[in-house]
Amino acid sequence: MRVSAILSDWLSQRLDRNADQPLYRQLHGLLQQAILTHALAAGARMPSSRLLARELGLGRNTVIQVYEQLTLEGYVTCSTGRGTFVVDTSPDEMVGGTAHVLRDASATKDERAVPRPLQTRTLPLSNRGHALVEGAGVSKRQWGAFMPGVPDVSRFPVRVWTRLHNTHWRRPRLDLMTYAPGGGLPALRQSLADYLRTSRSVRCAPEQIILTTGIHQSIDLAVRLLSDPGDTIWTEDPCYWGIRSVLQISGLRVRPIAVDAEGMAPSSDDLKHPPKLVLVTPSHQYPLGCVMSLARRRTLLEFAQRHGTWIIEDDYDSEFRYSSRPLASLQGLDETGQVIYVGSFGKTLFPGLRVGYIVVPESMADNFAVASAELYREGQLIQQAVLAEFIAAGHFTSHVRKMRALYASRRKVLLDAMHAEYGNQFAVAGGDAGLHLVMQLPDDVDDTRVAARALERGIVARPLSSYYSNRASARSGLLLGYACVPDEEIGPCFQTLANAIDSVCGGVR
Ligand SMILES: Cc1ncc(COP(=O)(O)O)c(C=O)c1O
Structure with a gap:
């Protein structure tokens, strides 16, 4: 042939x-x-x-x-x-x-002459890539009962936002459509500086603020610029898994430090080995919800000053505090410029906006701006322009105020449902701030089994133990996010969760 x-x-x-x-x-x-x-x-x-x-x-x-x-x-x-x-x-x-x-x-x-199918082979991931993917905590579901850390995006004032967007596009600014030096839109940096100074006691000028796509990127940037692979960073134990991933892939040695009711509590052995960086959530420890005491704040600052350690303050959801006014930042107490402050609009507005910020000491501002442009390019300038207008016209403050009232009432509905089901049997942590609370379980209860049973019934309840690096000190409990659950669904969903808890704990009542 x-x-x-x-x-x-x-x-x-x-x-x-x-x-x-x-x-x-x-x-x-x-x-x-x-x-x-x-x-x-x-x-x-x-x-x-x-x-x-x-x-x-x-x-x-x-x-x-x-x-x-x-x-x-x-x-x-x-x-x-x-x-x-x-x-x-x-x-x-x-x-x-x-x-x-x-x-x-x-x-x-x-x-x-008869072609064979192409022989594809899968090249392996790098060791760090493999570790990242294996340890990933990102959930396929990001909405509904009881997903922690997710605001109610359905309440976002879409009409106002669309109007501001349309106004912008009627007179498009070419300088926002091309490449730009790093740092982000000056107008947004200016309004943020005003906001952070008054609401969070952050000491900053607009030039010290670098706009990013959120806290993940801010921490990635800070870690790359302030440390080298092999350096040590202290993190709280438990802590947010997403940031742990960012730190690990940068080649840092992560040393988990225990947390007590006053926040990060380094042991005398820990203190003998000062790290290059410390990462803390002083206003609302994630996920337990405690506030770092003033004494601990001062001790940490003094320790950092003595050893030339950088402190990264992750202030991810402080706007939502229900029993008092939002607490002042750690950065505001820093006299020597060793605190890097990071925040985001992910919880106050909506996570998909992907706008966050990092506040750095004055002496570092140019370096951070250049590095952010070098690594990530200029950011979403048009979104930033619309956001600057949104803040200037007062919509940000009014949206946060409305959301605070909404989340406070949902939190109460959840606490009532828990109380009706279990009385005071299970302690609650972190209940007066943020977007979730922690329902503590007896430590001999396998919270991952409870979470799996809950998921089979359509309920997300992240197990507290999975947030610990040190398994020996891991506590058992469930993170219950209430912010994105409509009021009328909270009770029935908690009922379903209680069935899952009972199926594992058997006769806890
Ligand atoms: C403690 C903490 N930091 C940061 C983030 C995420 O921030 P962003 O979405 O701005 O990257 C979260 C999200 O849940 C968080 O819980």
Whole structure:
């Protein structure tokens, strides 16, 4: 059988005239495959476009177009008067000399004319990539009972936002549509500086604020600029898994430090080994919800000053405090410029906005701005412009005020449901701030089993123990996010959760 007949036969079995993909593209892909697998050997003469078109029942122009494309891409070469020939596409010795692996030397000429499917192989992830993916905590579901850390995005004033967006696009600013030096939009940095100074007691000028896509990116930036792989960072234990991932992939050695009712509580042994960085959530420890006491704040600042340690303050949800005014930041107490403050609009507005900020000491501001442009480019300037207008017109303050009242009432509905079901049997932590609370379980109860049973019933209840690095000191409990659960669903959903708890704890009541 002629090679061209075998090839046409193989091609016609695979061309699908009913597929969405045009025949031109299909033919192009199949011929590429035949050449890459060496089924069409280097130097082989391609059937003439007229012959192939006739045998496949295609227009000749289609085949000519495919041959031209393959010529441009270097798969075939065309010699006037002689015909079209397959080019030797195998990598040369310099590139590793692996061509022999792909060639099937024992195949007969005719066998080689029948393309084999491409042999794909999966190259392994790097060690750190593997560790990141294996340890990932990101949930496929990001909404509903009782997903922690998710605000009620359905209450966001979409109409106001759309109007501001439209106004912007009616007079588009070209400087916001092109590349820009780092740092972010000056107008937003200015309004943020005013807000952070008055609401969070953060000491800052607009130039000290670098806009990012959120806390993850802010911490990534700070860690890259202030530490080297192998340096040590202290984190609270328990802590937010997402940030642990950011730290680990940067090659830092993460030393988990126990937390008590006053916040991070380093032991005397910990204090003998000062780290390069410390990461804390002083206004609302995540996930337990305690507030770092003033004494601890001062001790930590003094320790950092003595040892040249950087402190990263993650202030992710302090706007939502229900029994008092929001607490002052740790950065505001810092006299020597060693606190890096990070925050985000993810909880106050909506996570998908992806706008956050990092406040750095004055002496570091230019370095951070340059590095952020170098690593992440200029950010979403148009979103930033709309957000600046949103804040300037007072919508931010009024939205946060409304959400605070809404979440406070949902928190109460959840606490009432817990009380009605269990009385005071289970202690609650972190109940007066944020978007979630922790329902503590007896430590001999396997909270991961409870969480799995809850999930089978459609309820997310993240197990507290999974937030600990040090398993020996892990406490048992459930993180229950209430902010994104409509009031009327909280009671019934808690009932379902209680069934899951009872199915594991058996007769706890
Ligand atoms: C403690 C803490 N920090 C940061 C984040 C995430 O911040 P962002 O979405 O701005 O990256 C979260 C999200 O739940 C969090 O709980």
